Amino acid sequence: MRRRLACLILLALASCAPAAPLQPAIIVSATARSSATPALTRTLPTLVPSASPSPAAAGTAAAPVQTPSPTPVCGAGWCSVTGHFFLQAPIAGSYGEQVDPTYRYSSTDGGQRVPHTGVEFQAPEGETVRAAGDGQVLQAGENTGSRFASLGEEYGNLVIIRHQFAAWPEPIYTLYGHLSRVDVSAGDWVEAGQQIGRVGDTGIATGPHLHFEVRVGAQLLTQNPELWLLPSVQPGGERDGAIAGRVVDQDGKLLEMHDIDLKRQADPGNPAPLPVYLQSYATTSLPVDAAWNENFAAGNLVPGVYRITTIIDGQLDARDVTVFPGRLTLVDFGPGAGPTSSDGE
Numbered sequence: 001m002r003r004r005l006a007c008l009i010l011l012a013l014a015s016c017a018p019a020a021p022l023q024p025a026i027i028v029s030a031t032a033r034s035s036a037t038p039a040l041t042r043t044l045p046t047l048v049p050s051a052s053p054s055p056a057a058a059g060t061a062a063a064p065v066q067t068p069s070p071t072p073v074c075g076a077g078w079c080s081v082t083g084h085f086f087l088q089a090p091i092a093g094s095y096g097e098q099v100d101p102t103y104r105y106s107s108t109d110g111g112q113r114v115p116h117t118g119v120e121f122q123a124p125e126g127e128t129v130r131a132a133g134d135g136q137v138l139q140a141g142e143n144t145g146s147r148f149a150s151l152g153e154e155y156g157n158l159v160i161i162r163h164q165f166a167a168w169p170e171p172i173y174t175l176y177g178h179l180s181r182v183d184v185s186a187g188d189w190v191e192a193g194q195q196i197g198r199v200g201d202t203g204i205a206t207g208p209h210l211h212f213e214v215r216v217g218a219q220l221l222t223q224n225p226e227l228w229l230l231p232s233v234q235p236g237g238e239r240d241g242a243i244a245g246r247v248v249d250q251d252g253k254l255l256e257m258h259d260i261d262l263k264r265q266a267d268p269g270n271p272a273p274l275p276v277y278l279q280s281y282a283t284t285s286l287p288v289d290a291a292w293n294e295n296f297a298a299g300n301l302v303p304g305v306y307r308i309t310t311i312i313d314g315q316l317d318a319r320d321v322t323v324f325p326g327r328l329t330l331v332d333f334g335p336g337a338g339p340t341s342s343d344g345e
């Protein structure tokens, strides 16, 4: 795996945005998480293949992907749902189309760091950083003087914006770290896409990049930003989709730091797409999405049929799922996830 250079750390165990100082505030039990947003329930327990799945749910055909209806479309062990993609990429253009795939949310960079509390956008010094949504600036500049001050100085110059979306019961916070320049002040109202600063390497970072976090509610629970960012639009005009799920052992226990491969079926006449390599979250104590309860996720996936594989106790487990444009595919996966793990084999 490529060594990630932008976030090399001066402290032995700190990440570029360390989780450790946050833990008293953000580690909650599953019960506490679910009580924080009682209106939202996990969709996956209903992941029973429907009696009459849509044609798209067949899963193995390389047929053109069609956008399903707003209601869930389910196949063998997966469902495609409407995500809560309320945020837009904080960096425009090609730099904003993909988070650093080697250091996703919860990654420990191969066990070298505490779990990552956000994602990275690799971009050069001075690249414009934009508000991910409409909201009010809570903090701008050095990380002092607010309840976020407990996060420490590792973020360098940062901006924190508070958002309130009609479709979500709690405030959403976005955080932009390591900025070389801050262009807004606390109290400012900003619109999605508005310039709020510039990429830099302030704080604990040895190279310029944007550290981006999404936090939810009064407890400031970290979330996987890939489940909140609206997937990108491809040059052909089609929007990407996303996947979230859980990989579990035969007892249904979540597997930590477990390798998961996603391979999209090639379009006829085209070479096979490059696989996407994921790893399940490093710890079950890191907050996860109250709606999805995932332990792995990836955004900005080209729509199509994906074969997801993992090896559990020496056994290859594979399943085919469909990713639709602008939607989220949920999948429970592994020998304890239900009767469908060998479907398609």
Ligand SMILES: [Zn+2]
Residues within 6 Å of the ligand: 007, 016, 017, 116, 118, 119, 120, 210, 211, 212
């Ligand atoms: Zn980071």
